[in-house]
Amino acid sequence: MSATTPADFTRFFDDAFATVPLMAILRGHPPESTVELATRAWDLGVTQVEVPLQDPAAVPSLKAAVAAGARRGLGVGAGTVSTPELVHVAHDAGAAFTVAPGYDEDVLDTCLQAGLPHLPGISTPTEAGRAQRRGLHWVKVFPASSLGPSWIHAVRAPFPGLRIVATGGLDAQNAAAFLEAGARVVALGSALADPAQLHRLVTLIPGDRG
Structure with missing residues (x-):
């Protein structure tokens, strides 16, 4: 997909998350383990996988996951994309989308220029408003466990059109x-590496995948 406007970003994520309300985050794993965990996620029915670019050593893992996903016809996102430079790293690695821990206009503008759908992070109503004024309807709420489900419920009252990835x-x-x-x-991240949690994850996925 070549996305060049915020509306294109919305359509991309509407489609990406249309059927499965889960995304896998595979942080800090070497390439082989990243592919193994991505495969586990895909086999469960989790189609969206993110590999964070927390340091240069993560780039080979992202590239390995991108290659494995391509064999299934699935894209892989790049996470922790917090600078314009990392947008280019993600694009060069073949990422299908980017995710950031916070809201940064320069990162957003670079993603628009690169045609790379972007999911910015927010943690305040002010940031939610800024995102929506730029035409962004999909946002990442981080850190969700600290903010809590009640924060999600409360912020959607003034922003009912906000589509949140916790x-x-x-x-x-x-x-x-x-x-x-x-x-x-x-x-979710560590849950995919924990066999004791996998059966509970299946209950969140529509359809019988157990």
Whole structure:
């Protein structure tokens, strides 16, 4: 997809999260383990995977996941994209979208120029308003576990059109509470590496995948 406007970003994420309210975050794993965990997520039915670019060592893991996803016809996102320079790193690695921990106009503008759908992070109503004024309807709420489900519910009152991806400190035990509070998607990391949590994740995925 070549996205050049905020409306294009909205359409991209509407489609990406149309059926499964989960995203996998694979942070800090070497390439082989990243692909193994991504495959586990895809096999569960979680189609959206993010590999954070927290340091240069993460780039090979992102590239490995992108290559593995391409074999399934699935894109992989780049997370922790907090500078314009990292937008270019993500684009060069073949990322399908970018995710940021915060809201940064320069990062957003670079993503628009690169045609790379962007999911900015917010943690205040002010940032929610700034995002919507730029035409962004999908945002990442971070750190979700600190803000809590009640924050999600409250912020959607003045911003009912906000589509929220809750991220940070979520697992199979608390994910459902965030969805019930109004988050459209929950992003999970360590739960995918924990066999004890996998059966609980399946209950969040529409259809019989157990």
